[in-house]
Amino acid sequence: MSNNLPALHIVLPLLAAPISALMPRIRWSWWITLIATWSSFIISLLLLTEVMTTGEEIRYTMGGWAPPFGIEYRVDVLSGFVLTVVSGMAAIMLPYARLSVEQEISHNKIPLFYSAFLLCLAGLLGIVITNDAFNIYVFLEISSLATYTLIGMGRDKKALSSAFNYLILGTIGATFILIGIGLLYMMTGTLNIDGLAQHIANIDQAQPRPILAAFAFITVGVFLKIALFPLHMWLPNAYTYSPSFIAAFLAATATKVGIYLLLRFFFMLFGYEFSFETMPVAEMLMVLSALAIIIGSLNAIFQYKVRKVLAFSSLAQIGYIILGISMANLYGLTAGIVHIANHAVTKGALFLAMGAITYQLGNSTLIEFRGIGKRMPWTTLAFVIAGLSLIGVPLTAGFISKWYLVLALMEKQAWIMLAIVIIGSLLALIYVWRLVEIAYFYEPVEEGSHKEAPLSLLIPLWVLVLITIFFGINTDYTVGFAEQAAKVLLGIVT
Numbered sequence: 282m283s284n285n286l287p288a289l290h291i292v293l294p295l296l297a298a299p300i301s302a303l304m305p306r307i308r309w310s311w312w313i314t315l316i317a318t319w320s321s322f323i324i325s326l327l328l329l330t331e332v333m334t335t336g337e338e339i340r341y342t343m344g345g346w347a348p349p350f351g352i353e354y355r356v357d358v359l360s361g362f363v364l365t366v367v368s369g370m371a372a373i374m375l376p377y378a379r380l381s382v383e384q385e386i387s388h389n390k391i392p393l394f395y396s397a398f399l400l401c402l403a404g405l406l407g408i409v410i411t412n413d414a415f416n417i418y419v420f421l422e423i424s425s426l427a428t429y430t431l432i433g434m435g436r437d438k439k440a441l442s443s444a445f446n447y448l449i450l451g452t453i454g455a456t457f458i459l460i461g462i463g464l465l466y467m468m469t470g471t472l473n474i475d476g477l478a479q480h481i482a483n484i485d486q487a488q489p490r491p492i493l494a495a496f497a498f499i500t501v502g503v504f505l506k507i508a509l510f511p512l513h514m515w516l517p518n519a520y521t522y523s524p525s526f527i528a529a530f531l532a533a534t535a536t537k538v539g540i541y542l543l544l545r546f547f548f549m550l551f552g553y554e555f556s557f558e559t560m561p562v563a564e565m566l567m568v569l570s571a572l573a574i575i576i577g578s579l580n581a582i583f584q585y586k587v588r589k590v591l592a593f594s595s596l597a598q599i600g601y602i603i604l605g606i607s608m609a610n611l612y613g614l615t616a617g618i619v620h621i622a623n624h625a626v627t628k629g630a631l632f633l634a635m636g637a638i639t640y641q642l643g644n645s646t647l648i649e650f651r652g653i654g655k656r657m658p659w660t661t662l663a664f665v666i667a668g669l670s671l672i673g674v675p676l677t678a679g680f681i682s683k684w685y686l687v688l689a690l691m692e693k694q695a696w697i698m699l700a701i702v703i704i705g706s707l708l709a710l711i712y713v714w715r716l717v718e719i720a721y722f723y724e725p726v727e728e729g730s731h732k733e734a735p736l737s738l739l740i741p742l743w744v745l746v747l748i749t750i751f752f753g754i755n756t757d758y759t760v761g762f763a764e765q766a767a768k769v770l771l772g773i774v775t
Contacts, residue, residue: 287341287354287410290324290364293317294403302396307383310392314399315375321406322365322372329361333762340412348412348473355412355474359618359766363409363541366622370533370629371402377741378526381636385436385524394434398527401427405538414462414472414550417542418455421506424538425451428531432523443518450515454505461499464491465550478550492551496560499546507539509603510573513596517580520592525636528588532595533629537621540602544618547606548770557609566607571701573600578708582715587638587645590712591631594671597705598624604698605686613689614767616682619759623670623678623752630667630745634660637734637742650716652725660734661720663746668713670749673706678752681760 297317304310332339339356342348356364378398386394404424408417429451433444466472468491469480481492501512508516516536520528547556556562577596584590602624605617635645637660642649654661670677683702690699733739752759767773 285341286324286328287339287356288343290321290328290368290410291403291407293320293324294399294406298396298399298403301399302392304392307388307391310395311375311379314378314395317399318368318371318375318402321402322368325361325364325368328356329358329365329762332356332358332361333765349471349476352416353412353473354410356410357766358762358769359541359544360409362618362762362766363538363621364406366625367405367409367534367538368402370625371530373741373744374526374530374533374629374633375741377529377633377636377738380735380737381526381640382524384640385526386434390434394431394524397427397430397434398530400424401431401530405534408538409541412474414465414474414477416472418459418462421455421458424535425455428535431527432519432531434527435522435524437522439518440522443515443522447515447519450505450512454502454512457498457502457505461495461497461502464495464498468492468495474545474550478552481550481555482552492555493560496551496555500543500562503539503543503546504569507536507543507599507603508596509569509599510576510596511569513573513577513599516596517589517592520595520632521586521588525632525639529629529632529636532591532632533625536595536599537625540599540606540617540621544606544770553609553771563607563609566603567695567698570600570604570607571698573597573603574701574705575708578705578712581712582708585647587647587650587716588632588635590716591628591635594709594712595628597709598628598671601682601686601702601705604702605689608689608693608695609771610689610692611764611767611771611773612685612692614770615760615764616685616689618766619685619756619763620682622759622763623682623749626745626748626752627667627670627677627679630663630742630749631671633738633742633745634664634667637738640738641732641734647716647719650719651723652720654721656725657733659739660742663739663742664720665717666746667749668717670753672709672713676750676753678749678759680753681756685760 294317297313301310301313328339341354343352382391382394401424404420407420411417429444429448433441465477469477471477505512520532574597577593581590581593602617602620605613638653639645670679673679673683686702
């Protein structure tokens with residue numbers, strides 16, 4: 282059984298999806314989803330532990346067919362780390378879903394909701410673990426189609442238009458990626474990532490036009506998937522009008538998997554020399570990340586809906602991750618990779634807090650946020666702590682990410698970008714403080730008391746908040762894994 286863990290990692294949620302949809306009772310669907318999700322999380326921990334203990338990659342060939350004829354799954358430090366983040370966030374958040382989903386989704390659609398969620402989770406995990414380029418596209422489509430469905434189930438009428446907008450842009454992005462993969466196959470005759478990398482390194486650089494075209498198509502396609510400015514148009518509404526649980530899950534995982542895909546393509550498939558020396562990727566990423574940080578933060582300041590504040594904040598946080606990657610040095614990559622985990626728990630906590638407020642008040646505009654600190658003290662306190670992490674206050678996970686990013690910028694002597702990081706943090710302080718001020722220092726519009734959120738909503742929320750604090754104090758796990766993964770990407774032998 283242990284030898285088949287990589288396959289079980291994907292098979293379990295895939296098998297659980299149709300079973301969940303056929304369950305006659307909502308509670309049974311939730312239990313099946315919970316068991317499948319926690320099983321995937323435990324498998325992720327086992328795979329990551331084995332990789333870190335042995336120091337060797339785990340390779341699993343489907344059906345015993347070795348590549349290039351068969352599909353291969355591969356788990357290294359980076360993929361094991363991301364698998365753990367994605368499955369861990371799903372496992373921690375799922376207890377929250379039971380009450381939240383029952384309030385926001387029609388009862389007859391809830392089993393289908395959990396089925397779509399499991400398909401989304403299986404797709405995201407598959408993108409991370411597969412070592413086959415076309416398989417990446419297949420899993421990308423599985424997760425994307427499920428995501429469009431989940432967003433469209435939101436109770437606001439704008440959820441359908443948000444899902445349709447994401448469908449159009451997501452399809453364009455996936456098509457670009459498929460075209461790029463097709464060009465690579467035309468030039469190399471293989472779809473295995475390692476085989477592609479080997480062939481690309483040996484291709485005559487005097488005639489690399491199909492490779493250059495493939496690189497361009499894949500880069501733009503992934504940029505659309507991660508919502509990097511200016512290809513971010515789908516993200517704000519998708520996060521704002523989707524069901525509360527889905528907004529939290531997507532904010533914590535979906536774009537992070539896209540960033541992992543970017544790392545795989547830039548460093549493992551095309552290689553560092555081609556991506557950062559032959560092509561002007563570093564400069565492009567640096568400019569786009571700077572624009573994402575500033576424009577995302579400025580937009581967050583002037584939003585009326587609190588969830589849209591958090592959505593534009595995610596645009597800025599994606600900018601910080603991409604800025605670290607653009608440095609292409611040890612500190613920069615470590616900052617980018619560790620922020621995948623740190624931002625996941627931070628933004629997940631913020632969206633769960635907003636979901637709890639929506640559960641009690643029915644909305645999440647600034648008007649409903651007035652005086653919420655007195656009405657729902659535990660929820661608001663969790664929101665404030667996660668907000669401090671978003672700013673980058675010491676003793677929170679967000680500070681660790683920005684500290685390593687500052688070290689990378691100082692090593693590169695990129696003083697302008699360092700100033701942008703500081704400005705971005707100050708802008709984050711403005712929009713977080715704006716929400717704190719409204720929550721604690723404004724009187725509620727309507728008189729009367731509202732009860733604190735139920736424990737099934739508060740416990741997952743506070744688990745993420747405590748993890749945020751733990752990662753801000755003890756960096757052995759997150760920074761240790763991220764630094765090791767960065768060394769692998771840069772080819773640093775330890």
